Amino acid sequence: MPNSVLLMLNQPSADAPPHLVGAPTFALVDPALPQVSALDLGVTRGDGVFETIGVGDGHPQALEHHLRRFARSAAALDLPTPDSDVWRTAILAAIAELGAVPESSVKTVLTRGVEGDGRPTGWVHASLGADYDSARVDGLRVVMLDRGYRHDVEQTSPWLLAGAKTLSYAINRSVLREAARRSADDVIFVSSDGFVLEGPTSTVVYRSGDRLLTPGTGLGILEGTTQSSIFQWAESLGLGTGFERATPETLRQADAAWLVSSVRLAAPVRELDGMPFPVDHALSAGMNAHLLGLRE
Template structure:
């Protein structure tokens, strides 16, 4: 990934109603050191983030991403982000993304320097990796036990299972394990046999003409791309649903996809070694929609 731009924010109070937040931004060299050695984002992964896809210079689904950033901040007891300030920061970053093709903007809000007075916040822009192969050919996945039951998030909210935190070591380890097993990606499942999500993506199944995703009440991060695709499908008169899905339903699905803001819709071609049909025409239509300008 080629980094093109970075800026640091002085986080504004959520009730700051100014029109111009440019004085709170400081552009920095994306290749130069920028964080203190006492920064809790690097010491403990104590912070949250969002990744926003950019298509031909247009940042996609900005409002849903900012709303999810605010939701994660609330779950993590971080100061509520000023969404107008962050929206202006996204616009500044989008101006440095490729004018043609795809990019990615990352928003990071950390608890800050250890014993410090304020959180740390920054935004980066980069050229997105080439995702044409997984979009066209699909991905092979394996199921991996997430290590908790489906009711754990309700019983233990301090685990922050519904927040998009910087603590992604488990997610990255899951992808490495999937590759050790000869797959491209993983799908997390609960210890009592229900489907969750992928380490960096939402899961959507097509079952008998219906499009289904795991209900986001089991610590699942509610995907902005999945929400947008479901709205699109509903406009087309197709049925969508959120359900508690047993692991056995995976290989019984007519088709399945992983959805994320940058990779977009990647069809699943195999689950735990069992081949799954890939609907190339439908996948192409999904990605055509997801690559169109979306606010």
């Protein structure tokens, strides 16, 4: 059973020519060998989009939601529209090739390709999952950092691509190094005018009484696929859910909080800005059991 599977797409978008006329939809290639041109704009400029999909026992979680978000990110960058049927087939093929392991993930990548060529580059990479048990059970030490943009940047400056899942991830990696320098594990971004946004790779969810809440829409943050699944589960238990424009103080007063994402799932916050934070172990366990169950 392989640890990693890579498929290169021949025609990632029906709006652009294929790389090889008459060739199969995708090809299984060696992930240890170079497959993308050094001149590809995804490599040289981070000009592309991606999604990461959690998989359990061979079943992807929220696949259609991820495909829709993938297309919205591509539209924000004026990339050719991803052919959802081709991508879906390639994703399922990569999962099948990897095998029905307990936890894995699939990353889809679409770039603009080589400048002037007119053919986008696309690939699907499936790999075995890491062990996130400690984060899911014990929780994370989190610091809040200024993102440097106002909360309404999505409306005032759409060219900054807030809310699109792009390959330009240097900042998202940099903030994790800053978190480590502050003896923390992860980050929650705050807007320059004082509103809670999201984590560098996650959505913020918090409990206030018998309601689960997440930062409101229109804040230039990524739509949460995992958060959506958690809200559906919470509503089935009779809990309230909603979107709220929260401040750091709102979060500090919450009864519990989580950073939720497709692969790590629901990781409770156990420390916020160096101060102990309450962990709802029962609700955390329920969230993660539900999310893992969606992959069965």
